[in-house]
Amino acid sequence: MHLTKRFFTMNALAVLLSVGLTVLAVIIFVAAYTKVFGREAETKEFQKAFEVRAAISEIKREAQPLKFEQLLDTKFQQELANRINALDASAIILKNREVVYATQNFNRIDIERSLMLSDNEATRDEVELAGKTYMITRVDYKVPAGDPGVLLLLAPIKLKTNVFMVLGIFTVSVFTVVFLLTNFWVSYRFSRGIISPISRLKAAANKISEGDLSQGIAEEGEGEVRELCRTLELMRIKLKESVYMQQKYDDNRKFLVSSISHDLKTPVTSIKGYIEGIIDGVAKTPEKMDEYLETARSKAILVNAMIDDLLLYSKLDLNQLPYHFEKSDLASYFEDCVADHKYEYEKANLSLSLINELNEPVKVLIDRERLKRVIQNILDNAMTYVEKADGKIEIILRETRTSAIIEIKDNGKGIPENKLPHIFERFYQVDPSRKIGSGLGLAIAKQIIEGHEGKIWAKSAVGEGTQIMISLKKF
């Protein structure tokens, strides 16, 4: 997902989550409050209020039939005060709107308000006095002398805690905490998905700029950051490849210079020696002269072949030679090969045969000319190193489920086990003192087979013979 989209989504999610969780918390709070306090508190309060109302009504009922003068009796007032105080209520006796007795002191305005509110049947029987809510009960008396007497009974109604305020504070607090937490989470996710990978990317880029291309860049982070990692890693691989290629070019150049100076020196020196022998008159007879010239010529041919091999190997090593792959039938290709070399082998008193163990025709994708060079080099070796009178070389064709296997087997002197892993290396020769070739034949064969995405390896037993194995993908 793109970063901008992700950023908005995550922020929206944080807000929605905060709102959702707050709503949930409020629901739980309300449910818990109702369960723990609500009902019980309400029942108790209701019960108490009911008892107070009942007691006040009782007092009212008892006071109603009395004469006003009886209310002025101190004994009655004492008894009234006891009952009223037990209910945590108040009683006021008024005559002519003047307080004649009160269990509690109220100011004039409060008393007037209570009288006014209780006068009218329609108005509420509740009044707020000195910050408390009271329920008013009133008994009126007719006094012969004029203005009426009144008994006011005021029972306090307990004020409920403001649940809504608590709920409000709770809601705001929960929202703030949840919002902060979700924001922290969003920031953490962002830092993990973007900022941390970018820091690591920066460190990797610094390393690359310092020339250290060895460490790979892991693909991590989100969206564009991930793409950036991938691009940078591709860049690192390309850079590493080009550095490797440059190194290879340098190595190759050094190799050519050193091998030319080393391996070509011997034959060139001997050519020079024979020619000087002729010039200096060492070869006195025409026969001797012919022999010198012939030797110099064969050495020159050898130098030429070596230079050809060197150039071919160098070009193959730098992937400078294009391949022309053709789909070919394996058996008929090797029949041609054997036919090409048969005469040469017969002349050398060696037998060369093809053994086809394929169940059905097998097709391979090969560069016919280059593969010929591989077979030529292997057969040349077999011919050179067989060193037996009854030299026998067999080309055996086999197949596996996915590959064609070509085995070129001789019954020659074989290769010691410790030397076997090196025979495909350039210039490697098991017996360097013999100086038959340049040691490039099998190295060239390996390059070409690898150019076909195939494999080449060898098996050998000293005194028994050598097998060079090639596997090519079936087509």
Ligand SMILES: Nc1ncnc2c1ncn2[C@@H]1O[C@H](COP(=O)(O)OP(=O)(O)OP(=O)(O)O)[C@@H](O)[C@H]1O
């Ligand atoms: N069929 C074989 N039997 C015994 N030894 C072998 C055989 N094929 C290769 N070798 C050994 O492996 C070495 C490397 O072979 P390679 O063909 O690369 O070089 P070379 O034959 O010495 O020189 P070049 O082929 O360049 O003329 C040889 O020097 C030889 O000692």
Ligand SMILES: [Mg+2]
């Ligand atoms: Mg060879």
